[in-house]
Amino acid sequence: MPRTIEFTKMHGAGNDYIYVDTRRYPLADPGRLARLWSDRHKGIGGDGLVLIGPSEVADFSMRIFNADGSEARMCGNASRCIGKYVYDHGLTQQTEVRLETLSGVRTLRLHPGAGGLIGSVTVDMGRPRFDVPGQMTVAEGPDHLSSVEAGGRTWRGAFVSMGNPHFVLFTPGAGETDVATWGPQLERAAAFPERCNIEFARVRPDGSIRMRVWERGSGITLACGTGACATAVAAARCGLAARHAEVEADGGRLAIEWREEDDRVLMTGPATEVFTGSITFEE
Numbered sequence: 001m002p003r004t005i006e007f008t009k010m011h012g013a014g015n016d017y018i019y020v021d022t023r024r025y026p027l028a029d030p031g032r033l034a035r036l037w038s039d040r041h042k043g044i045g046g047d048g049l050v051l052i053g054p055s056e057v058a059d060f061s062m063r064i065f066n067a068d069g070s071e072a073r074m075c076g077n078a079s080r081c082i083g084k085y086v087y088d089h090g091l092t093q094q095t096e097v098r099l100e101t102l103s104g105v106r107t108l109r110l111h112p113g114a115g116g117l118i119g120s121v122t123v124d125m126g127r128p129r130f131d132v133p134g135q136m137t138v139a140e141g142p143d144h145l146s147s148v149e150a151g152g153r154t155w156r157g158a159f160v161s162m163g164n165p166h167f168v169l170f171t172p173g174a175g176e177t178d179v180a181t182w183g184p185q186l187e188r189a190a191a192f193p194e195r196c197n198i199e200f201a202r203v204r205p206d207g208s209i210r211m212r213v214w215e216r217g218s219g220i221t222l223a224c225g226t227g228a229c230a231t232a233v234a235a236a237r238c239g240l241a242a243r244h245a246e247v248e249a250d251g252g253r254l255a256i257e258w259r260e261e262d263d264r265v266l267m268t269g270p271a272t273e274v275f276t277g278s279i280t281f282e283e
């Protein structure tokens with residue numbers, strides 16, 4: 001039977017998702033809807049579907065479904081957009097919000113801008129991990145790099161988990177890397193039992209980092225918040241950059257700080273509402 005719901009299209013540094021407040025519009029099969037609605041020709045268009053819901057342990061909860069229908073554990077850009085959504089739409093008056101994700105509770109600090117609307121958000125992304133057997137099966141060497149076989153080649157990169165798995169490869173030509181060819185092969189390499197997000201990065205002379213990303217389940221995206229965090233952490237850990245760095249993806253820049261005092265990663269970046277609409281679909 002046909003059903004109509006309202007949605008909001010938002011993006012963080014070009015990483016765009018379809019947002020639905022499931023307290024108003026519960027969805028029975030979000031994976032299927034993510035596949036349908038993410039299609040940029042036949043649907044709303046986006047990198048996936050994000051559900052905003054209630055929480056028993058935080059102020060709100062977040063579930064993320066990639067464009068292929070698979071569920072992600074965490075998304076930094078989506079977290080920032082949820083912070084903007086709940087404040088701008090009157091769901092909270094707090095400028096510090098706790099968000100429940102599959103990777104744990106994250107704290108969002110909201111920064112109001114012109115007209116009292118949220119212009120940027122800082123997310124406490126938690127502590128990075130470097131040895132997660134369920135996500136990575138290859139041990140790292142003393143240089144913090146691991147060797148992964150994919151596409152008939154051996155790749156040397158740094159594994160970082162920000163709740164979800166990332167493999168960061170430092171290359172002089174990060175901006176020109178053939179992400180469409182190598183990204184999917186690395187994503188599904190045998191070393192990554194749960195598949196993996198892949199970042200191709202270059203540290204510039206000024207200490208900033210240029211990054212391109214292949215997201216697990218979504219393909220090439222303009223930005224990835226957890227990927228920017230993983231890239232900055234990998235660069236600092238390998239002695240290539242400072243613990244506070246600016247990461248530039250195809251869609252924009254994020255400020256990443258890996259704090260020495262408590263090992264936590266803070267990510268600050270923009271959040272933008274693009275448009276709202278309604279869609280009718282078969283349940």
